[in-house]
Amino acid sequence: xxxxxxxxxxxxxxxxxxxxxxxxxxxxxxxxxxxxxxxxxxxxxxxxxxxxxxxxxxxxxxxxxxxxxxxxxxxxxxxxxxxxxxxxxxxxxxxxxxxxxxxxxxxxxxxxxxxxxxxxxxxxxxxxxxxxxxxxxxxxxxxxxxxxxxxxxxxxxxxxxxxxxxxxxxxxxxxxxxxxxxxxxxxxxxxxxxxxxxxxxxxxxxxxxxxxxxxxxxxxxxxxxxxxxxxxxxxxxxxxxxxxxxxxxxxxxxxxxxxxxxxxxxxxxxxxxxxxxxxxxxxxxxxxxxxxxxxxxxxxxxxxxxxxxxxxxxxxxxxxxxxxxxxxxxxxxxxxxxxxxxxxxxxxxxxxxxxxxxxxxxxxxxxxxxxxxxxxxxxxxxxxxxxxxxxxxxxxxxxx
Numbered sequence: 001x002x003x004x005x006x007x008x009x010x011x012x013x014x015x016x017x018x019x020x021x022x023x024x025x026x027x028x029x030x031x032x033x034x035x036x037x038x039x040x041x042x043x044x045x046x047x048x049x050x051x052x053x054x055x056x057x058x059x060x061x062x063x064x065x066x067x068x069x070x071x072x073x074x075x076x077x078x079x080x081x082x083x084x085x086x087x088x089x090x091x092x093x094x095x096x097x098x099x100x101x102x103x104x105x106x107x108x109x110x111x112x113x114x115x116x117x118x119x120x121x122x123x124x125x126x127x128x129x130x131x132x133x134x135x136x137x138x139x140x141x142x143x144x145x146x147x148x149x150x151x152x153x154x155x156x157x158x159x160x161x162x163x164x165x166x167x168x169x170x171x172x173x174x175x176x177x178x179x180x181x182x183x184x185x186x187x188x189x190x191x192x193x194x195x196x197x198x199x200x201x202x203x204x205x206x207x208x209x210x211x212x213x214x215x216x217x218x219x220x221x222x223x224x225x226x227x228x229x230x231x232x233x234x235x236x237x238x239x240x241x242x243x244x245x246x247x248x249x250x251x252x253x254x255x256x257x258x259x260x261x262x263x264x265x266x267x268x269x270x271x272x273x274x275x276x277x278x279x280x281x282x283x284x285x286x287x288x289x290x291x292x293x294x295x296x297x298x299x300x301x302x303x304x305x306x307x308x309x310x311x312x313x314x315x316x317x318x319x320x321x322x323x324x325x326x327x328x329x330x331x332x333x334x335x336x337x338x339x340x341x342x343x344x345x346x347x348x349x350x351x352x353x354x355x356x357x358x359x360x361x362x363x364x365x366x367x368x369x370x371x372x373x374x375x376x377x378x379x380x381x382x383x384x385x386x387x388x389x390x391x392x393x394x395x396x397x398x399x400x
Contacts, residue, residue, distance in 0.1 A: 016133045018358065019050035019076040020126050026052045026074055033113045033120060034139055036072070045245070048354075049284065050076040050135075053142060071142035073108065077284075082121060082136040087181035089136060092286050093118045095237065096140075098175055105164055106248075106279045108140035143279035145248025153305045155317040156273035157249070159399065162321025164277035165242055165298050169291060170326060172237040179237060179288055186287040192240060193293040193339060194230070196346050197223050202353040211374050215345040218381060222342035226335050230290055233332050238294035240285040243301035245367075248279035292332040295322060296339035300347070303340075303380070307372040311379070312388060315340075316395030324400045333393075337385045344368075344377040 021029070023041050030036045036056040044051040052074040077089065099107045110118045124133045151157065177183075186194040200219050206212045239246075252273050299315050306314035319336075328336070347368050355366055380388070 014132070015079050016131045017079040018048065019078060019124075019133060019135050020131055021050055021052075021076055021124065022126075023052070025124065025126075026054075026076075029122070029137065030054060030056065030074060030139075033122070033137065034111065035114055044073070048078040048081070052076075071144070072111065073140045073142050073281075075138045075140060075284075077136040077138070079133050079135060082134055085181075085185065086119070086121070086136060088185050088286075089119055089138070091177075091179050091182050092283055093138070095172070095175060095179075095286065096283060099171060101279075103167055105167065105277055106143045107168075108143055108281055108283070111139040111141065113139065143248060143281050145250055145279045146275075147245050148247040148249055148277075149244035149305065151249055151275050153302065153314060154274060155314065157275050158302055158306075158314055158317040159321035160273050160276055161247060161298075161302065162318040162323075163325050164247070164280065165294070165318075166322040166325035168239065168242070168280055169294055172239070173234070173291065175237055177237075177288070182237065182286060183288040186289040189285070189287060190350060191285055191346070192287050192289055193222075193296065193343060193346065194287070194289045196342055197227070199346050199349050202349050205353050205356055206349060207352075208374075211348070214374070214378060214381060215349050218338075218341045218345040218377070222338050226338050226342070229331060229335065233329065233335065234291040235289060236291060237286060237288055238291060239280070239283060240287055240289075240294065240297065241282060242280065242294060242298045244305055246280060246282040247277060248281065249275040250278045252276045290332075291326075292328060292335055292339055293343070295319075295328070295332075296336055296343045299336070300340045300343045301368075304344075304368060304371050304373055304376055307376045311376055312383065312391055313395065316392045317399065319392050320396045320399035323396045333389070336392075337380075337388050341377060341380055344373060344380070348373050348377065 023043065026043075027038050027041055030038055030041075036054070038054040038056050040053075040055040042053050044053055054072045054074055056070050056072065077085075081089070093110045096108060096110050101107055112118060113120055118138060120137045122135055122137050124135060125131070148161065186192045189195055190198045196219060200216065203212050203215050203219075206215060252271075252275055299318055302318045303311035303315045351366055351368060
Protein backbone atom coordinates (compact mmCIF):
# COMPACT_ATOMS: atom_id res chain seq x y z
CA UNK A 1 0.00 0.00 0.00
CA UNK A 2 1.58 3.25 -1.13
CA UNK A 3 1.66 6.25 1.18
CA UNK A 4 3.02 9.61 0.09
CA UNK A 5 4.91 11.33 2.89
CA UNK A 6 5.15 15.02 3.70
CA UNK A 7 8.35 16.58 2.41
CA UNK A 8 9.46 17.48 5.91
CA UNK A 9 8.16 17.97 9.37
CA UNK A 10 7.73 21.16 11.35
CA UNK A 11 11.01 20.99 13.22
CA UNK A 12 10.40 21.81 16.87
CA UNK A 13 6.87 23.08 16.23
CA UNK A 14 3.94 21.99 18.37
CA UNK A 15 1.48 20.07 16.21
CA UNK A 16 -2.30 20.30 16.54
CA UNK A 17 -4.16 16.98 16.90
CA UNK A 18 -7.59 18.01 15.59
CA UNK A 19 -7.54 18.78 11.84
CA UNK A 20 -8.40 22.41 11.12
CA UNK A 21 -8.89 22.65 7.35
CA UNK A 22 -11.17 25.39 6.08
CA UNK A 23 -13.34 24.75 3.02
CA UNK A 24 -10.80 26.70 0.97
CA UNK A 25 -7.92 24.56 2.22
CA UNK A 26 -9.86 21.36 1.51
CA UNK A 27 -10.76 22.55 -1.97
CA UNK A 28 -7.13 23.38 -2.78
CA UNK A 29 -6.05 19.98 -1.43
CA UNK A 30 -8.47 18.18 -3.77
CA UNK A 31 -6.97 19.98 -6.76
CA UNK A 32 -3.36 19.44 -5.71
CA UNK A 33 -3.65 15.82 -4.61
CA UNK A 34 -6.45 14.41 -6.79
CA UNK A 35 -6.86 16.80 -9.71
CA UNK A 36 -10.48 17.42 -8.70
CA UNK A 37 -12.10 20.84 -8.72
CA UNK A 38 -15.04 20.74 -6.32
CA UNK A 39 -18.23 22.39 -7.47
CA UNK A 40 -19.76 21.79 -4.05
CA UNK A 41 -17.91 21.23 -0.78
CA UNK A 42 -19.14 21.15 2.81
CA UNK A 43 -17.81 19.87 6.11
CA UNK A 44 -19.52 16.85 7.66
CA UNK A 45 -19.97 16.08 11.38
CA UNK A 46 -16.97 14.28 12.83
CA UNK A 47 -15.44 13.35 16.17
CA UNK A 48 -11.64 13.49 16.17
CA UNK A 49 -11.04 13.70 12.42
CA UNK A 50 -12.34 16.05 9.73
CA UNK A 51 -14.55 14.99 6.82
CA UNK A 52 -15.69 16.94 3.77
CA UNK A 53 -18.35 16.09 1.22
CA UNK A 54 -17.25 17.06 -2.29
CA UNK A 55 -18.94 16.98 -5.67
CA UNK A 56 -16.65 17.38 -8.65
CA UNK A 57 -16.84 17.01 -12.45
CA UNK A 58 -16.06 13.53 -13.69
CA UNK A 59 -12.34 12.99 -14.19
CA UNK A 60 -11.08 12.59 -17.75
CA UNK A 61 -9.29 9.35 -16.95
CA UNK A 62 -10.59 6.25 -15.25
CA UNK A 63 -9.86 6.01 -11.53
CA UNK A 64 -10.73 3.66 -8.68
CA UNK A 65 -14.28 3.81 -7.40
CA UNK A 66 -17.64 4.78 -8.81
CA UNK A 67 -17.73 7.96 -10.87
CA UNK A 68 -21.38 8.07 -11.97
CA UNK A 69 -22.19 10.98 -9.66
CA UNK A 70 -18.61 12.11 -8.93
CA UNK A 71 -19.26 12.50 -5.22
CA UNK A 72 -16.57 11.94 -2.61
CA UNK A 73 -15.69 12.18 1.06
CA UNK A 74 -12.32 13.75 1.81
CA UNK A 75 -11.11 12.35 5.13
CA UNK A 76 -8.44 14.19 7.11
CA UNK A 77 -7.25 12.00 10.00
CA UNK A 78 -6.27 13.35 13.41
CA UNK A 79 -2.63 14.11 14.08
CA UNK A 80 -2.10 11.43 16.71
CA UNK A 81 -3.61 8.71 14.53
CA UNK A 82 -1.82 9.98 11.44
CA UNK A 83 1.56 9.54 13.12
CA UNK A 84 0.78 6.52 15.29
CA UNK A 85 -1.79 4.53 13.32
CA UNK A 86 -0.63 4.81 9.70
CA UNK A 87 -0.21 1.03 9.48
CA UNK A 88 -3.77 0.49 10.68
CA UNK A 89 -5.13 2.87 8.05
CA UNK A 90 -3.19 1.05 5.37
CA UNK A 91 -4.90 -2.18 6.41
CA UNK A 92 -8.30 -0.44 6.51
CA UNK A 93 -7.76 0.64 2.89
CA UNK A 94 -7.02 -2.99 2.01
CA UNK A 95 -10.26 -4.09 3.67
CA UNK A 96 -12.37 -1.46 1.91
CA UNK A 97 -10.91 -2.46 -1.46
CA UNK A 98 -11.91 -6.06 -0.69
CA UNK A 99 -15.54 -5.39 0.30
CA UNK A 100 -18.26 -5.78 -2.29
CA UNK A 101 -21.73 -4.28 -1.97
CA UNK A 102 -23.42 -7.24 -3.63
CA UNK A 103 -26.38 -7.36 -1.24
CA UNK A 104 -27.84 -3.90 -1.84
CA UNK A 105 -25.59 -2.34 0.82
CA UNK A 106 -22.77 -0.06 -0.37
CA UNK A 107 -19.45 0.69 1.35
CA UNK A 108 -16.99 3.56 0.70
CA UNK A 109 -14.26 2.79 -1.81
CA UNK A 110 -10.78 4.38 -1.57
CA UNK A 111 -9.70 6.57 -4.48
CA UNK A 112 -6.10 6.82 -5.72
CA UNK A 113 -4.36 10.19 -5.66
CA UNK A 114 -2.24 11.67 -8.46
CA UNK A 115 0.82 9.86 -7.09
CA UNK A 116 -0.85 6.44 -7.38
CA UNK A 117 -1.34 5.96 -3.61
CA UNK A 118 -4.33 5.98 -1.30
CA UNK A 119 -2.92 7.54 1.88
CA UNK A 120 -0.88 10.73 1.92
CA UNK A 121 0.71 12.45 4.93
CA UNK A 122 0.30 16.18 4.38
CA UNK A 123 1.58 19.31 6.17
CA UNK A 124 -0.87 22.10 7.00
CA UNK A 125 -0.41 25.62 8.33
CA UNK A 126 -3.29 27.88 9.36
CA UNK A 127 -3.24 31.63 9.43
CA UNK A 128 -3.49 33.84 11.42
CA UNK A 129 -2.97 31.79 14.62
CA UNK A 130 -0.07 29.77 13.19
CA UNK A 131 -1.58 26.34 13.94
CA UNK A 132 0.39 23.52 12.32
CA UNK A 133 -0.50 19.90 11.69
CA UNK A 134 0.57 16.67 10.01
CA UNK A 135 -2.50 14.74 8.86
CA UNK A 136 -3.09 11.64 6.79
CA UNK A 137 -5.46 12.30 3.89
CA UNK A 138 -7.72 9.73 2.24
CA UNK A 139 -10.38 10.20 -0.47
CA UNK A 140 -13.37 7.86 -0.51
CA UNK A 141 -16.35 7.40 -2.77
CA UNK A 142 -19.45 9.02 -1.28
CA UNK A 143 -22.20 6.61 -0.22
CA UNK A 144 -25.61 8.30 -0.58
CA UNK A 145 -28.47 7.78 1.84
CA UNK A 146 -30.21 9.06 4.94
CA UNK A 147 -28.44 8.41 8.25
CA UNK A 148 -30.41 6.02 10.43
CA UNK A 149 -30.60 8.50 13.32
CA UNK A 150 -32.97 10.64 11.21
CA UNK A 151 -35.46 7.81 10.67
CA UNK A 152 -38.15 6.43 12.98
CA UNK A 153 -36.82 3.18 14.44
CA UNK A 154 -39.73 0.78 14.05
CA UNK A 155 -39.21 -2.85 15.06
CA UNK A 156 -39.22 -3.79 11.37
CA UNK A 157 -36.48 -1.27 10.56
CA UNK A 158 -34.40 -2.50 13.50
CA UNK A 159 -34.75 -6.08 12.29
CA UNK A 160 -33.39 -5.05 8.89
CA UNK A 161 -30.54 -3.13 10.51
CA UNK A 162 -29.62 -6.25 12.48
CA UNK A 163 -29.46 -8.25 9.25
CA UNK A 164 -27.26 -5.64 7.53
CA UNK A 165 -24.87 -5.49 10.50
CA UNK A 166 -24.59 -9.28 10.54
CA UNK A 167 -23.98 -9.48 6.78
CA UNK A 168 -21.09 -7.03 7.07
CA UNK A 169 -19.74 -8.94 10.06
CA UNK A 170 -19.84 -12.11 7.99
CA UNK A 171 -17.88 -10.49 5.15
CA UNK A 172 -15.28 -9.11 7.55
CA UNK A 173 -14.84 -12.45 9.32
CA UNK A 174 -14.07 -14.04 5.95
CA UNK A 175 -11.09 -11.68 5.45
CA UNK A 176 -8.13 -13.44 7.03
CA UNK A 177 -5.45 -10.82 7.00
CA UNK A 178 -2.87 -11.01 8.65
CA UNK A 179 -3.92 -7.42 9.68
CA UNK A 180 -1.26 -7.23 12.39
CA UNK A 181 -1.76 -3.49 12.98
CA UNK A 182 -5.52 -3.91 13.50
CA UNK A 183 -4.86 -6.73 15.98
CA UNK A 184 -2.52 -4.49 17.93
CA UNK A 185 -5.01 -1.59 17.75
CA UNK A 186 -7.61 -3.57 19.73
CA UNK A 187 -5.13 -3.83 22.61
CA UNK A 188 -4.21 -0.14 22.63
CA UNK A 189 -7.27 1.83 21.49
CA UNK A 190 -9.61 2.76 24.34
CA UNK A 191 -12.54 2.96 21.89
CA UNK A 192 -12.23 -0.84 21.49
CA UNK A 193 -14.00 -2.95 24.11
CA UNK A 194 -10.89 -5.13 24.33
CA UNK A 195 -9.15 -2.16 26.01
CA UNK A 196 -12.10 -0.88 27.99
CA UNK A 197 -10.31 -1.39 31.31
CA UNK A 198 -8.18 1.65 30.43
CA UNK A 199 -11.32 3.80 30.45
CA UNK A 200 -11.63 3.54 34.24
CA UNK A 201 -8.88 6.13 34.72
CA UNK A 202 -11.25 8.77 33.30
CA UNK A 203 -14.30 7.97 35.42
CA UNK A 204 -13.39 10.66 37.96
CA UNK A 205 -13.87 13.24 35.20
CA UNK A 206 -17.59 12.47 35.00
CA UNK A 207 -19.34 15.30 36.90
CA UNK A 208 -22.29 13.35 38.36
CA UNK A 209 -21.53 11.07 41.34
CA UNK A 210 -24.25 8.54 40.48
CA UNK A 211 -22.98 8.33 36.92
CA UNK A 212 -19.44 7.70 38.14
CA UNK A 213 -20.58 4.87 40.41
CA UNK A 214 -22.69 3.36 37.62
CA UNK A 215 -19.85 3.44 35.10
CA UNK A 216 -17.43 1.88 37.61
CA UNK A 217 -19.89 -0.90 38.44
CA UNK A 218 -20.39 -1.75 34.77
CA UNK A 219 -16.73 -1.63 33.76
CA UNK A 220 -15.63 -3.65 36.80
CA UNK A 221 -18.18 -6.34 35.93
CA UNK A 222 -16.97 -6.44 32.32
CA UNK A 223 -13.33 -6.85 33.39
CA UNK A 224 -14.31 -9.56 35.86
CA UNK A 225 -16.78 -11.60 33.80
CA UNK A 226 -16.13 -10.98 30.10
CA UNK A 227 -12.43 -10.23 29.63
CA UNK A 228 -11.27 -13.63 30.95
CA UNK A 229 -13.36 -15.52 28.35
CA UNK A 230 -12.45 -13.48 25.26
CA UNK A 231 -10.43 -16.37 23.82
CA UNK A 232 -13.52 -18.62 23.85
CA UNK A 233 -15.46 -16.30 21.50
CA UNK A 234 -15.29 -15.65 17.75
CA UNK A 235 -12.64 -13.10 16.80
CA UNK A 236 -11.84 -11.28 13.59
CA UNK A 237 -12.16 -7.93 11.85
CA UNK A 238 -15.03 -5.81 13.14
CA UNK A 239 -16.26 -2.34 12.25
CA UNK A 240 -16.26 -1.17 15.94
CA UNK A 241 -18.52 1.87 15.34
CA UNK A 242 -21.70 0.69 13.56
CA UNK A 243 -23.96 3.29 15.14
CA UNK A 244 -26.95 5.14 13.67
CA UNK A 245 -24.72 7.90 12.28
CA UNK A 246 -22.76 5.37 10.21
CA UNK A 247 -25.68 3.34 8.85
CA UNK A 248 -27.49 4.73 5.79
CA UNK A 249 -31.06 3.91 4.76
CA UNK A 250 -33.56 4.65 2.01
CA UNK A 251 -37.34 4.28 1.72
CA UNK A 252 -38.37 0.68 1.15
CA UNK A 253 -39.92 1.10 -2.31
CA UNK A 254 -39.14 -2.37 -3.64
CA UNK A 255 -39.39 -4.64 -0.60
CA UNK A 256 -39.86 -7.89 -2.49
CA UNK A 257 -36.83 -7.54 -4.79
CA UNK A 258 -33.99 -6.13 -2.70
CA UNK A 259 -32.84 -9.24 -0.87
CA UNK A 260 -33.46 -12.98 -0.90
CA UNK A 261 -35.39 -13.94 2.24
CA UNK A 262 -35.03 -17.46 3.59
CA UNK A 263 -38.33 -17.70 5.49
CA UNK A 264 -41.79 -16.20 5.74
CA UNK A 265 -41.09 -14.29 8.97
CA UNK A 266 -38.09 -12.50 7.47
CA UNK A 267 -40.00 -11.76 4.27
CA UNK A 268 -42.99 -10.31 6.14
CA UNK A 269 -40.84 -8.07 8.34
CA UNK A 270 -38.81 -6.89 5.35
CA UNK A 271 -41.91 -5.97 3.36
CA UNK A 272 -43.43 -3.97 6.22
CA UNK A 273 -40.27 -1.95 7.03
CA UNK A 274 -40.48 1.72 6.08
CA UNK A 275 -36.74 1.90 5.30
CA UNK A 276 -33.96 -0.49 4.33
CA UNK A 277 -30.20 -0.26 4.87
CA UNK A 278 -28.36 0.90 1.74
CA UNK A 279 -24.92 1.77 3.09
CA UNK A 280 -22.48 1.46 6.00
CA UNK A 281 -19.69 4.03 6.33
CA UNK A 282 -16.81 5.22 8.55
CA UNK A 283 -14.53 2.21 9.03
CA UNK A 284 -12.03 4.46 10.83
CA UNK A 285 -12.05 2.55 14.14
CA UNK A 286 -11.87 -0.96 12.67
CA UNK A 287 -9.93 -3.52 14.70
CA UNK A 288 -9.51 -7.26 15.21
CA UNK A 289 -11.46 -8.26 18.30
CA UNK A 290 -14.44 -10.29 19.50
CA UNK A 291 -17.41 -10.41 17.14
CA UNK A 292 -19.85 -9.95 20.00
CA UNK A 293 -18.30 -6.55 20.74
CA UNK A 294 -19.51 -5.25 17.37
CA UNK A 295 -22.99 -6.59 18.14
CA UNK A 296 -22.90 -4.92 21.55
CA UNK A 297 -21.85 -1.59 20.07
CA UNK A 298 -24.66 -1.51 17.51
CA UNK A 299 -27.21 -2.84 19.99
CA UNK A 300 -26.33 -0.13 22.51
CA UNK A 301 -26.81 2.65 19.97
CA UNK A 302 -30.10 1.23 18.65
CA UNK A 303 -31.45 1.24 22.20
CA UNK A 304 -30.29 4.84 22.68
CA UNK A 305 -32.37 5.67 19.63
CA UNK A 306 -35.41 4.10 21.30
CA UNK A 307 -34.91 5.45 24.83
CA UNK A 308 -38.27 5.97 26.50
CA UNK A 309 -39.93 3.69 23.92
CA UNK A 310 -39.21 0.19 25.23
CA UNK A 311 -35.51 0.18 24.28
CA UNK A 312 -34.93 -3.37 25.52
CA UNK A 313 -37.68 -4.64 23.23
CA UNK A 314 -36.19 -2.66 20.36
CA UNK A 315 -32.86 -4.30 21.07
CA UNK A 316 -34.54 -7.69 20.81
CA UNK A 317 -35.78 -6.97 17.29
CA UNK A 318 -32.29 -5.85 16.24
CA UNK A 319 -30.89 -9.11 17.63
CA UNK A 320 -33.61 -11.14 15.89
CA UNK A 321 -32.52 -9.69 12.55
CA UNK A 322 -28.87 -10.28 13.38
CA UNK A 323 -29.52 -13.88 14.42
CA UNK A 324 -31.29 -14.62 11.14
CA UNK A 325 -27.84 -14.24 9.51
CA UNK A 326 -25.31 -15.12 12.25
CA UNK A 327 -25.97 -17.30 15.27
CA UNK A 328 -24.01 -16.20 18.33
CA UNK A 329 -22.64 -18.97 20.54
CA UNK A 330 -24.06 -19.54 24.00
CA UNK A 331 -21.02 -17.88 25.57
CA UNK A 332 -21.41 -14.85 23.31
CA UNK A 333 -25.11 -14.52 24.13
CA UNK A 334 -24.34 -14.68 27.84
CA UNK A 335 -21.68 -11.98 27.45
CA UNK A 336 -23.87 -9.62 25.42
CA UNK A 337 -25.72 -7.97 28.32
CA UNK A 338 -22.54 -6.89 30.12
CA UNK A 339 -20.71 -6.03 26.89
CA UNK A 340 -23.58 -3.77 25.78
CA UNK A 341 -23.62 -1.96 29.12
CA UNK A 342 -19.82 -1.64 28.99
CA UNK A 343 -20.01 -0.09 25.50
CA UNK A 344 -22.49 2.51 26.75
CA UNK A 345 -20.29 3.31 29.76
CA UNK A 346 -17.21 3.50 27.53
CA UNK A 347 -18.84 5.95 25.12
CA UNK A 348 -20.24 8.14 27.89
CA UNK A 349 -17.01 8.37 29.89
CA UNK A 350 -14.68 8.91 26.91
CA UNK A 351 -17.01 11.47 25.32
CA UNK A 352 -16.95 13.45 28.55
CA UNK A 353 -13.16 13.22 28.69
CA UNK A 354 -12.75 14.31 25.07
CA UNK A 355 -15.17 17.19 25.60
CA UNK A 356 -13.24 18.28 28.71
CA UNK A 357 -9.87 18.16 26.91
CA UNK A 358 -10.89 19.71 23.63
CA UNK A 359 -13.31 22.35 24.90
CA UNK A 360 -15.40 21.90 21.74
CA UNK A 361 -19.08 22.59 22.41
CA UNK A 362 -20.17 20.01 19.88
CA UNK A 363 -23.50 18.21 19.69
CA UNK A 364 -21.78 15.39 17.79
CA UNK A 365 -19.25 14.73 20.53
CA UNK A 366 -21.83 14.60 23.32
CA UNK A 367 -24.70 13.11 21.31
CA UNK A 368 -24.97 9.87 23.33
CA UNK A 369 -25.18 11.71 26.65
CA UNK A 370 -27.64 14.28 25.32
CA UNK A 371 -29.79 11.51 23.87
CA UNK A 372 -30.23 10.05 27.37
CA UNK A 373 -27.34 7.58 27.39
CA UNK A 374 -26.90 7.62 31.16
CA UNK A 375 -30.61 7.03 31.72
CA UNK A 376 -30.59 4.10 29.31
CA UNK A 377 -27.51 2.61 30.95
CA UNK A 378 -29.21 2.81 34.35
CA UNK A 379 -32.40 1.21 32.98
CA UNK A 380 -30.40 -1.62 31.43
CA UNK A 381 -28.21 -2.16 34.51
CA UNK A 382 -31.17 -2.05 36.90
CA UNK A 383 -32.95 -4.77 34.91
CA UNK A 384 -31.74 -8.25 35.93
CA UNK A 385 -29.54 -9.89 33.31
CA UNK A 386 -31.68 -13.03 33.14
CA UNK A 387 -34.80 -10.98 32.46
CA UNK A 388 -33.15 -9.09 29.63
CA UNK A 389 -31.70 -12.27 28.12
CA UNK A 390 -35.10 -14.00 28.30
CA UNK A 391 -36.74 -11.07 26.51
CA UNK A 392 -34.11 -10.99 23.76
CA UNK A 393 -34.25 -14.78 23.33
CA UNK A 394 -38.05 -14.77 23.04
CA UNK A 395 -38.05 -11.99 20.42
CA UNK A 396 -35.28 -13.74 18.49
CA UNK A 397 -37.07 -17.09 18.45
CA UNK A 398 -40.40 -15.52 17.43
CA UNK A 399 -38.90 -13.46 14.61
CA UNK A 400 -36.31 -15.64 12.94
